[in-house]
Amino acid sequence: MSIASALRSRSALWHDVLDAFGYEPADPRPGAGAGELRVRAVRPVIYGGPAAVIDVAELWAAGDDPDGLGTEEEGCYLRAASWHAQIEAPGDTGAERLDLDRTKPRALMIHRHPFGEPNAVRRPAAGLLVPARWLEHVEGLIYEGFRADG
Secondary structure (H helix, E strand, O other), rough: OOHHHHHHHHHHHHHHHHHHOEEEEEEEOOOOOOOEEEEEEEEEEHHHOEEEEEEEEEEEEEOOOOOOOOOOOOOEEEEEEEEEEOOOOOOOHHHHEEEOOOOHHHHHHHHOOOOOOOOOOOEOOOHHHOOHHHHHHHHHHHHHHHHHHO
């Protein structure tokens, strides 16, 4: 197993999940380096509610997860991640973010910056570090906002 195979598997997973939720691929943000996965997708407004842009950045390393967070794939582990959903409004007010940051205390290694909150707000979110589960959470935010506006 290698980082390249982990990146291929993870890229396929992200594309499948995004496609299942109706998101369309877009050009990823520039800057992907060694061991890094970058994915960008957009949610068309034809599905109702606002448009959304998903940006995924993941950094993979060879070996076992040193913190036992269960992030292994293909003999590698997810070293760091930033999943960002920008929903209609710019900046923090329209963002839902999930990060894996191993420099944080264990309770906050996997945390979210909740929708509409300043970036400084962090809440534990270990249960959301699964692409389909996180995207389901994002869609729930979109649906709730759309229903509240409608």
